[in-house]
Amino acid sequence: MSKKESSFDELMGELEGLVVKLEGEDLSLDQAIESSEKALDLINACRSRLESAKQRIDKLIEKADGSTSLEPIED
C-alpha cells in the first residue's frame, strides 16, 4: 500500500462494500472476478491483522506540572 496503512475499520468498510456490491449488483464476469479477488485480499489482510495483533496497553501518568507520560502495563 502506497499511503498510510489503512485502519482495520477502513479494511472492514471496504470489504463490506465489496460484498454488498457482489451480492446486489449485476456485475460483468470481469468485474465480479476483480471484486472477488479484492475481497479475498481484504479478508486475508483483516485476518492477518487479527492474528498478528500485539495489543498495547498503557497507563497515563499525569505529573504535578500537568505534563503526561505513558507507561506500558504488563499483564
Place this chain on the structure above:
Amino acid sequence: MALQSELNTTLTVSQLTGSIQQTLEEKYSAVWVKGEVSNLTRHSSGHWYFSLKDRGAQIGCVMFRRENQSVRFEITHGMEVTVHGRISVYPPHGKYQLIADQMLPAGQGDLHMALEALKKKLYEAGAFSAELKKNLPRYPKKIGIVTSPTGAAIQDMLNILKRRFPIADILLYPVRVQGDGAAAEISHAIKILDQRGDCDVLIIGRGGGSLEDLWAFNEELVARAILAADTPIVSAVGHETDTTISDYVADQRAPTPSAAAELIVPDQRDLLERYDFLSNALRQTLRKRILSYEQKLDSIRDSYALKKPVLILDRLAQTLDHHEENLFRNLQQKIREDGSRLDLIEQGLNAVNPLRILERGYTVLETPDKHIVRSIQDLSKGDPVQIRVKDGRFGARIESVEANKK
C-alpha cells in the same frame, strides 16, 4: 353590610373541603418526606398503614401492596425512612394522608433525593436527549479507560478486550472511583483523554458497590465532563441494577464494566468465522459464475448452426426436393383431372353433332343460301333446294307444299 357580603360568600363544608383537596393534591402530587415510622399496621389485604412523624408533627400514610412489594428492606417501628408519594384528601373524614409509592432507609433517602433532583435538572436541560448520543466506533483503534487501576473491574475489561479484539490498543487513566475528590478525578481524566484525541471511545466505570460507593458517578461534575466530550463514552458502573447519572448522559450505558468491554469491540472469533464463511461464499459464487459462463460458451459452441452448417444446407435441400416433388405430383394430378374432363366434354359434344345424326340416316334440307329448312313457310313450289346426306348432297326442286293436318 360587611356581614351581609361575607354571608354571600359563605361556603358549604363540601365546597371548602373540595377546595382544600384540590389545593393540597395539586401542590403535593409528588413529594419526598423524611420521618420516623410509627403505628405500622400490615393489613391482611397486603396494604401498609402507618404514620410518619418527627418531633413536631405527624402524617398518616398508606402504602398499597403493589408499591410496598418493591421495598427491599424490613421496616420496623421507629425506623427513619424517606418516603416518596402524593397527598390525598378524604372528604368524608376531613382528613389528608400520604399515599406512598417508594420508601428508602433515611441515609440512602438523602442521596436518593439528591440524585432525583440532579436527574430532573439534567433531564430538563435536555442532557439525556437521544440526539446527543454519539455512535460508537465499530472497530476501535484505541480505547481509553477511566477507572481504578486496582480491583476486578479493570482486570475484567483488559482480559475481555485482549481476548476479543487485540487490535485495539488501550490507554488507562487511573483514578479513584470513590471517596472525596473521586468525581473531580474522573471528570479531569475524561477531559484529558478527550483532548488527546487518540482514543476513539472511552469507558468510564467501576465495579459494584453501595449507593454511596457509586456516588461519584452521580455527580454533576462527571455528568458535565461526559456531556462536553467529543469522544463517544460508555458508562459502566456497578451491577445491572445500579443506574447512575453517568449512565443517563453517556452515549451508551453498559450494565457492568465487563459488559462495556464486550459491547465496544467485536469478538475476533466471530470475525475469523465470518472471514472463512465469506471467502468460501465468494469463491463459490465466483466458481458458479464462471461455470455458468462456461456452460453458456459450450452451448454456443455446440449449437446446431456453429457445429454443422452443412446439415442445415442438407435439410434445406431436402425440403426443396420435397416441395419440388409435391409440385410435380400436383401438376400431374391436375393434368390428369383436366384430361378426363376433356373426354367428358368431347362425349357431350359428339352427342349433339348433326353429322352424327346424318350417320343415323336423317337428312337435312337447305336452301341454296345454306339455311336449314324448318317450316313450310321457308319454301314455295318450284324453289331449288339442297338435300344433305352423310356422304354428299342432292340438288332438287319443291314439287308441292302441304301443311300438316291439325
